Amino acid sequence: MTALASADQPTLADFGHDVWWIVLIKIVGIFGVLVAMTLFAIVFERKVVARMQQRTGPNRVGPRGYLQSLADGLKLAFKEDIMPALADRPVYFLAPVIATIPAFLAFSVIPLGPTVSIFGERTPLQLTDAPIGVLIVLACSAMGVYGIVLAGWASGSTYPLLGGLRSAAQMVSYEIAMGLSIVAVFLYAGSMSTSEIVAAQANGTSLFGGTGNGPGWFAVLLPVSFVIYVIAVVGETNRAPFDLPEAESELVGGFHTEYSSLKFALFFLAEYVNMVTVSALAATLFLGGWRAPWPISVWDGANTGWWPLLWFFGKVVAALFVFIWLRGTLPRLRYDQFMRFGWKVLVPTALVWILVVATMRTVSREAGLDGGVIAVFVGVPLALVVIAGLLIASRRRNRDTRVVARAAAAGALQPTGAEVLPPRGSSSAAGGFPVPPLDLVVPPSPRLRTREPVGVGAPALTTEEDGDV
């Protein structure tokens, strides 16, 4: 599995030998990349959501509005910094810092590319790696929860506290699903280090004794893990449709209601950096990391030098687009449905999936069978059976609704029919539901009576006045 594609693929032994100025360059580079990605992601999100809602989006600041988030960031820095009277001062100050630092820290183990030459030094395009690389990302996201929880508590206000409590429960439970979804990747890659996981996706699994090369991406080999990961990280990063800690219709702003100025900017930064990090981790674990996708990978030079940066950030931007797409499409879940989904659907599915993957690997190793053969002859039929079962179950559950809808379409149902409604007067409630009075007439505006129509402008004036009434 860990057959290395080329000499450019860094191994664990390559880390920890860099000169100090290379380390410094990498640190500053990662910091800069993350801040730039945040600025880009905010404008990107606003533009994409605007397109989805048939608007233009920001188009004033800079070329085609692309500097809007930079202007917003500068504006935030110059706003008044408010300290609520009831705030717990040290914790209130620390919370945004705690939220931001782990967000940046997590990116240090993300591999951005192969071994390259920087000013004559051969070094991997990755700050560092460890045998437990992915666990570092998990630990950082676990620390990030503190920022949000403490912000909610320290504000000394009800809505932030509720937002903080919600996020504590939400992030802890979705972290479990996220951690479980990654386990299958560990099993297949045989390692928890990010660079070796990328290396394990270099070569596809050999189908039928090596005659053909199957896909190497874990998103294809472990589709269930990938789906669970994607759902769990949306909950983990508090993004729509799982943005319950900051649900503005219920909690005003949630945990950051009382924050302003740079402290608020730090929360904003942390949210988007987290989005970029989980997108980068998705690319690393499931989408082949910095390795070129299939049609490009035919070209020999695709996985050498600085080109992989392009493929990597292409995958990250694609993952960010999915985040934004979800936000533009789905309404927010109710809190109990959301928690039920996490605990009763995601976690058990992940557990069963790990069991299946481990069993398949053991069987294929003991019986000496080819992994690809098992996947094709056992996995695919099994997946078809499960999907068919789910389809039938959901059709059966919606049976009543479907029958009623068909009857209504045929005109058989009269929602205001006599047998449906209890006899009531001109009341607003009919059949248990409010019905507006059907004989409403808009009264003439009293202002219009005192004025004479003034020629050409009169029709426009009339409609305007009617609108006011």
Add this chain to the structure above:
Amino acid sequence: MSVLAAAADTAGQPGTGEAVVFWVLGPIALAGALGTVLSRNAVHSALWLVNTMLVLGVFYVVQGAPFLGAVQIIVYTGAVMILFLFVLMLVGRDTSDSVVETLRGQRLAAIVLGMGFAGLVGAGVARATTDVVPQGLGDGAAGGNVEGIAELLFTRYLLAFEVTSALLITAAVGAMVLAHVEREPGSRPSQKELSRARFLTGDHPQTLPGPGVYARANSIAAPGRLPDGSPSPASASTGVEPQVVDELPLSRRTGGGPDAALGTLRGTE
């Protein structure tokens, strides 16, 4: 990793990096422990404890046990302490510990017993570790730290591992059974039934109207108005005395100011 490997190889003498990390983080861990005990506010106490746990995680990593360090941070600091905080926050933010002594002489006894306990533990640890020769990691982590732990857990300590997990599951299930209240299905009306009942019985299924601040007053005490112009009693906030709003003077030019367009309060009452 090279620093750590070097530190592990020289059995007995910690490497420079390890020593620096220890002397920087050791006092921080100790400060966290003291803060946990001395803080008046329960949440501050928990935060100091988080600080100490984080430092312990870093210590594990430095001593060549990266897996243990990561798990310490993910499980203990990330999940267990968050749940602690969760409960503390539900209790309320202003509940500080009471410093009134309810048992006479309790504080003195606690100090004496605490010092005695510390002396016992300290003496035991000191006695147990004075003549021990440090071994380093040796061959224990030859195949890698993660692989080493996995092998031990799933071969030699498999039974202990499984028994512990069974114990934890039993405790969790027991807690759920104790806290769970069984409800007869159908004993509580569903949301649909509740909403139907509200529409059929109540006179006011929707939200109450807001005060009339938008019409001609800036005061929350101004009642909102019904379509016929009369004030709506339902719009008055509880605890606020409804007030009659002064109307704007009539404009001389049009014979009716902007207020006239809104109707009058007097005509309909």
